[in-house]
Amino acid sequence: MGFAGENSDRGRPGGRRNAIEVSGVAKAYGDLRAVDGVDLQVAEGELVGILGPNGAGKTTLLEVIEGLRRPDAGSVTVLGEPVWPRNAGLLRRVGVQLQASSFFERLTAREQIRTFASLYGVGAGRADEWLERVGLVEKADTRVEGLSGGQAQRLSIACALVHDPELVFLDEPTAALDPQARRNLWDLLSGIHEAGRTVVLTTHYMDEAEALCDRVAIMDAGRVLRMDTPTALVRGLDAPARITVAPGQLSVDEARSMDGVTDAADTHDGVVVTTREPTTVVAALAATARLDGVRVQTATLEDVFLDLTGREYRA
Structure with missing residues (x-):
């Protein structure tokens, strides 16, 4: 209708x-x-x-x-x-x-x-x-x-x-x-x-x-x-991207040595890389055949919401 x-x-x-x-x-x-x-x-x-x-x-x-x-x-x-x-x-x-x-x-x-x-x-x-x-x-x-x-x-x-x-x-x-x-x-x-x-x-x-x-x-x-x-x-939030590399493909130390990487952490999902240059990091992962299972997460509206209103619980 x-x-x-x-x-x-x-x-x-x-x-x-x-x-x-x-x-x-x-x-x-x-x-x-x-x-x-x-x-x-x-x-x-x-x-x-x-x-x-x-x-x-x-x-x-x-x-x-x-x-x-x-x-x-x-x-x-x-x-x-x-x-x-x-x-x-x-x-x-x-x-x-x-x-x-x-x-x-x-x-x-x-x-x-x-x-x-x-x-x-x-x-x-x-x-x-x-x-x-x-x-x-x-x-x-x-x-x-x-x-x-x-x-x-x-x-x-x-x-x-x-x-x-x-x-x-x-x-x-x-x-x-x-x-x-x-x-x-x-x-x-x-x-x-x-x-x-x-x-x-x-x-x-x-x-x-x-x-x-x-x-x-x-x-x-x-x-x-x-x-x-x-x-x-x-x-407008200008937040960094997070790239998750599947377990066993990349160590934290290797990730931190890559161009464009600002931080890296080991999680149960794999190594999570923080970067403001996701294209550079993804290209480097591709050059070393480490793209299987890679997930790239950029900022979302939820990030904007939390940045403006805070993360504390509300009654």
């Missing part, structure tokens, strides 16, 4: 008006500054991820942008309109999937999504199509309280998308999903994105952000620390 207004041009920040404009937004709960002076712009048709450790302020920021919470300071504009005071005119244009799913009690999955669809003037046929898209046809007659956590999550996402909104907010949409359902949801989100919809999601999965997002914003302590494309964020 396609989406109304399909457009093959993926969203890009440049040359398009903003679907979301956040300026100086703050929200506190007592002494806790959950959101602390955030500025954020999301272009029409863009898929943006908001990343951060637990308690970083991601969900609160989303709820302020969605118009569910009143900011203490700053302003938010969505699709050219202010979101506060609560803007009923935006309801049909926006889809929201909250972190905690809330359903009408004692309804089946089919009745649930048909009820949501009817609130937006959408027919039962479209609602049933969305059950199929999220893989819940076999659970259509199961009451929502009988669904597993992952099934309830998929139903929540379908309810958020059933009216074909221009702008979609998804708060940790793949939490509680098994790997197959997670990848299927990636395909679904990619289809929405390709159709020109604007999507904002929060996630703890770095691979998800790298695979789906045009840009990511990394938050901590209520602030956006950095925002850019995943590639640009990784490139």
